[in-house]
Amino acid sequence: MQPISIGSFEEFEHYIAQELGASDYFRITQDQIQLFADATNDHQWIHCDPERAKKEGAFGNTIAHGYLTLSIVPFLWEQIVQVNNLKMMINYGIENFRFAQAVTVDSEVRLVARLKNVANLRGTVKAEVEVKLEIKDQKKPAFTGLLIFLYHFN
Template identity: 85%
Template sequence: MTPILIGSFEDFEKHNGQELGSSQYFTITQKQINLFADATFDHQWIHTDPERAKLEGAFGNTIAHGYLTLSIVPHLWEQIVQVTNLKMMINYGIENLRFAQAVTVDSEVRLVAKLKNVANLRGTVKAEVEVKLEIKDQKKPAFTGVLVFLYHFL
């Protein structure tokens, strides 16, 4: 799928209230989980000890940190929308974030996005994007929420 190109408020406005699309599937590996654990100092065994997770864990394997799944959003978002003509972008907030399903190691996930609302705030574009991180072959998503971005176009 080719990303939607956005270069202005008017471009965003054309998609207001519409589904924007989905990213490609992305595999969560044990190496990524371990690197995230090192970066965040969160070495809880359910994430980093495959043998113990298989024996004692509720999921039969290690699971990705919830915040690891959230941290891949920029990579997946760029596969759905590419914003051009940009001076600056600010991650303004996340509303109603819910982690609904654990992501086990080697699962494939993808981001699905809908433009909930877009507003022009005196030259700053505020985009509210409903997202869910789907897990391949699972009914429940890893998480849902509304990402709020501020875009300053040239």
């Protein structure tokens, strides 16, 4: 699927209360989990020790850090919406965020996004986007929440 192209506040307004789409599925590997653990100094065995996780863990395998799944949002978001004519974008906030289900190693996830609201704040566009990270072949999403972006157009 081709990303939606948006280049102004007025173009954002057109999508209020609409689902914007879904990204491609993205596989979470043990290498990614280990690199995230190294970057954040979070080496808990449930993430980094496959043998122990299989024997003692509640999920039968290692799981991705919750914040790892959150950290891939920008990559997945760009597959849904391409914002053009942009001077700068700022991650402004996260609200009502819940990690609903663990993402086991080698699972495939995708982002689904719906534009809740958009406001023009004296030339800066505030976009509120409801998101969920779906796990392929699972009923419950990995997470749900509201992301808030600020877009400064040229």
